[in-house]
Amino acid sequence: MNEFLTISIYGTAVALMLIGFYAVLAKKNLLKIVIGLSIVDSGLHLLFVAIGYVNNGTAPIFSPEVLGSTQAMVDPVPQALVLTAIVIGFAVTAVALSLVIRLYRHHNTAAIDEIKNLKW
Amino acid sequence: MVISPVHYIALPLMAAFLIPLFGKLNKNLVRLIPGLVLLYLSYISVILMTQVITKDTTIIEIIAGWSPPWGINLVFSPFTGFLVSLFSFLGFIIWIYTYNFKPEVDYAQTQKFYVLFMMLITGAIGVVLTGDIFNLFVFLEITAISAYSLTAFYRERDGAEAAFKYLLIGSFASFLILLAILILYTQVGTLNMAEIAQRVPDMNPYMKGVILILFFVGFGIEAEMFPLNGWVPDVYTQAPGPIGAIFAGIVVKAGVYALIRIIFTLFDVVEVLQLLVVMGLITMAVAEVIAMRQGRLKRMLAYSSIGQMGLVLVAFGIGTHEAVFAAIFLMFNHAIIKGMLFLSATYLVYHSKEKNISDLDGIGKLMPFTAFLFALGSLAIVGLPPFAGFWSKLYILMAAADARLIAVIAIILVVSVIEIVYYFRVLHRIYFKERISTVEIKIPSFNAKFAMLILALVIVIIGVYPDLISGLIERAATDLLDKQHYIQSVLSVGRN
Numbered sequence: 001m002n003e004f005l006t007i008s009i010y011g012t013a014v015a016l017m018l019i020g021f022y023a024v025l026a027k028k029n030l031l032k033i034v035i036g037l038s039i040v041d042s043g044l045h046l047l048f049v050a051i052g053y054v055n056n057g058t059a060p061i062f063s064p065e066v067l068g069s070t071q072a073m074v075d076p077v078p079q080a081l082v083l084t085a086i087v088i089g090f091a092v093t094a095v096a097l098s099l100v101i102r103l104y105r106h107h108n109t110a111a112i113d114e115i116k117n118l119k120w
Numbered sequence: 121m122v123i124s125p126v127h128y129i130a131l132p133l134m135a136a137f138l139i140p141l142f143g144k145l146n147k148n149l150v151r152l153i154p155g156l157v158l159l160y161l162s163y164i165s166v167i168l169m170t171q172v173i174t175k176d177t178t179i180i181e182i183i184a185g186w187s188p189p190w191g192i193n194l195v196f197s198p199f200t201g202f203l204v205s206l207f208s209f210l211g212f213i214i215w216i217y218t219y220n221f222k223p224e225v226d227y228a229q230t231q232k233f234y235v236l237f238m239m240l241i242t243g244a245i246g247v248v249l250t251g252d253i254f255n256l257f258v259f260l261e262i263t264a265i266s267a268y269s270l271t272a273f274y275r276e277r278d279g280a281e282a283a284f285k286y287l288l289i290g291s292f293a294s295f296l297i298l299l300a301i302l303i304l305y306t307q308v309g310t311l312n313m314a315e316i317a318q319r320v321p322d323m324n325p326y327m328k329g330v331i332l333i334l335f336f337v338g339f340g341i342e343a344e345m346f347p348l349n350g351w352v353p354d355v356y357t358q359a360p361g362p363i364g365a366i367f368a369g370i371v372v373k374a375g376v377y378a379l380i381r382i383i384f385t386l387f388d389v390v391e392v393l394q395l396l397v398v399m400g401l402i403t404m405a406v407a408e409v410i411a412m413r414q415g416r417l418k419r420m421l422a423y424s425s426i427g428q429m430g431l432v433l434v435a436f437g438i439g440t441h442e443a444v445f446a447a448i449f450l451m452f453n454h455a456i457i458k459g460m461l462f463l464s465a466t467y468l469v470y471h472s473k474e475k476n477i478s479d480l481d482g483i484g485k486l487m488p489f490t491a492f493l494f495a496l497g498s499l500a501i502v503g504l505p506p507f508a509g510f511w512s513k514l515y516i517l518m519a520a521a522d523a524r525l526i527a528v529i530a531i532i533l534v535v536s537v538i539e540i541v542y543y544f545r546v547l548h549r550i551y552f553k554e555r556i557s558t559v560e561i562k563i564p565s566f567n568a569k570f571a572m573l574i575l576a577l578v579i580v581i582i583g584v585y586p587d588l589i590s591g592l593i594e595r596a597a598t599d600l601l602d603k604q605h606y607i608q609s610v611l612s613v614g615r616n
Contacts, residue, residue, distance in 0.1 A: 030284070037291050040291075040295060044295060044298055044299060044302075047302065051302065051305075051306055078302070078305070081254055084254070084258060088258065088261045088265075091265050092287070092294075095269060095287065096284070096291075099268070099284045099287065100284070102272060103284060106278075106280060115281055
């Protein structure tokens, strides 16, 4: 059962990244591209949490109960990293969306192949 | 107040968020505070560098009482200190330039500009100072996010398009770097760079290869390495002029630093250095050939900037002490010279809509001061004596000769000729053509002239007396190559 859970979590993470990359590369709409970027990020964040997980582990809080027990703790470092990564991803998405708004007002379209004042 | 490397990160970051509040008190404070902060940073650079050089130590700053390898630590060594001092100094000069840059821009815009400017400086300095690999990623993202916003600063230009392109490529880079950090963490179980460097030799060689490729591509994007540097010319062209100078002088240098730190300290693998030489040569050759075909001044400078970064990578890739010395010297020269070229070029094409080189015909008589500085910068960047650029190119060629890399020397020389051709083409138009264009000219403000003059003086003085700076760079090169010393000095702090 646990093995199935592990495989499905890793599988979901990889699938999310692939879906995100597909959206970034294949979609023409600027908003869909930004959504794609966000999905890639989510996949990576899931991978982070999955890697830090220890089977039957408890929360990594230093308390008297944990001190004497033999029970494993999950690795707190990837969780701390993923929190930071989520905040960064949020900031990038916000900047990307504001750029999309600017582009839409300027060109009156959100299709990426119609915006080509610069060489792509 | 005790001077410590933390000020480099804390003060500009604090200034960035307090600028809007101070603006409520007095509107001039918004423009003054960044300058005061950068002046203070330049001042502590002098003090800390003297301390590091004379006492021959590395200052390790522990953050929040968690000693390494558990907490985040800042490393102020001759190499990182040299880069940070360069960033503070160049940042201060560019602040002088921006002080009266566009008086017609309204207050809200000025405020935004300086907030982002301070964030950009914080991020770039943080990348260089930090001793923690995830923290390096965070600072790289701070730099990148403020760089995206600054690229789209002017509403009337196509900045948003360039910024979106930059954001797509930049997000891909940060995805690769984050993935590499994750895999690295599963292999070595630590994020402290000194401890990673200690444990990497015992790692599975296949995993090592995967991680290294991810880092190489990810940081390669930030360091303008071929082929993922398509964003560079658009970003440099669309961003405000002084920001172009910051990109060329500070942001790219931070990317190169990260790449070099990963390759030299974390993964000590010989094959990567060869790969670095090859990629550097391709980057340089392709960029300089494209630069020759450019009709727009800033695009030409941007491609020239990519070419110079390629040369830096080649020099680092040769890997000997002399070559690393030459590479750091070239990083310094490129920051100063390309910074000045961007600053003067901004005024040369100030009112020109297309920023075409053909608008420069005969401008040498109308704007003698700016045109003269641009000419001086051009001569310096192609490596003519007696300017600063000459020495770095000479040292790179000498290092390549000592390493018996004849093909590398040949390519560098051929590319230098191409470089001379396109810079002299511009100079020819500036000085030897009759003016036919009707574009208005803009005489630089006093601040701008002063800032450009300081950079020009540095170029000439370093060109005549290279010994003024070569001692510092010598120490920086020794420090970068001494991996054991880095590990020792960081981890010994934890044991005490």
